Amino acid sequence: MKTEILNHAKKCGENECCGFVIDNKIYMPCNNISPTPTETFEISPEDWITAEQQGAITAVVHSHPDGLPILSEADQIFQQQTALDWWLVCNNKIHKFRYIKPLLGREFEHGKTDCLTMVRDAYMLVGIDLPDYEREDDWWHNGQNLYLDLLPKNGFEQVEPESLQEGDIIIVCLGSSTPNHAAIYIGNQQILHHCPNRLSKRDAYGGFWLDYTHSIWRHKKWQKSAFMAILNNMAIDLI
Template sequence: MALEQQILAHAQAVAPAECCGLVVATAEGERYYPADNISVMTDTFEIDPADWIKAELAGDIIAVVHSHPTGPAALSIADRVGQRNTGLPWWLAVNDEIRRFRNVAPLLERQFEHGRTDCYTLIRDAYHLSGLELTDYPRTDDWWSAGDDLYLDNIRREGFVRVGPAAPPQLGDVVLICLGGTKACHGAIYLGDGYLLHHPVNRLSKRDLYSGYWQRQTHSIWRHKQWQQCDFTAISNDLAASSFSM
């Protein structure tokens, strides 16, 4: 039985409790090691330490697995805290499929490093947590002054459509902003209630009120065609996990 089929079979066998296990890289290839969920609650999981040790002895643990029998198709607040603690990808069995989540850095208070943790990385990672994969385009520092256009050259092929100028932003919309010129060289995500999530140059990623300077410098607002099918809960959970772990 294929790896993902084994995980889904395990999830179905223990529902309505959450299943849990580990994906291990062994000499024979990747294997799924099901584990006992020793949590006393049905809507959470805790891997039996004996099962974790067994998996470690078999090879390198490359992913933590668990299920959400009734959804949502996103990592919970506790899941994101747990993922940060393990430093591993987490796989989620939900709706008869496996969703794989990279161990992305917390969306808040990231250090700025152009091309690695910058405003586009923040958008890409937030959308990854929400179930939408955006291309990681190579970009040189100061690309906006070198004739390149990271955002407008690529945003439509990534599945976004421009929102009409009179339409208010909605949860998850990408807001493109001009900084000191007319080119859209900065991107942010609208969080609702008049707030943006963004990563300013050489500062920590943060929430900001979408007013004053940011509104005046707004170039355009973009909405992903599939956004109604994905879940903003994933972004909210990551932000809450940062508050929880402080």
């Protein structure tokens, strides 16, 4: 299936290719009926019907022939409408983006949609897959130190506060002497995070959050250009 997808993208040249993954094992190529195929893609209703008749659509595939290997704002808006994984062909590679709810405005549920989920989902958008972990609520009062244990194991290294940049993970002591809360720095003295009993949101990085910052971490594979994927997702909240 991988070879079929890459060959289809090559065949389409400067135009964006498009198609479906069916039952996680079959690739169904489609015609791009967009009036501007070098910039966008559109799959016909007839192709949607044909795909659904063949099995369960498990991913939408398209390409960025001369673009970045991240989902654009329009891509992420349409992904929300399909509620499917999206695969993106770029630079002769397939980049897979699982379906997630928008980063802003999420309901909090520990272990499912919490501050660690926020970090995992945001980093998935930039092409860095982080593992999920079983975690009980109040782990920071039960002798565990999950963030400090797991960050170095997953490609992060601590950096000095003076070098803070977009995409860095800020670890905060929230009602505990143990660092137990993670936020993503999004520039302009703002953070993106998800606190208990609140919707996920932007906040000013000052006052409490700055005063109770424990440490700042940066992934070794972080690419500044990929940060646009997180901004694209946050723009969904404005539509």
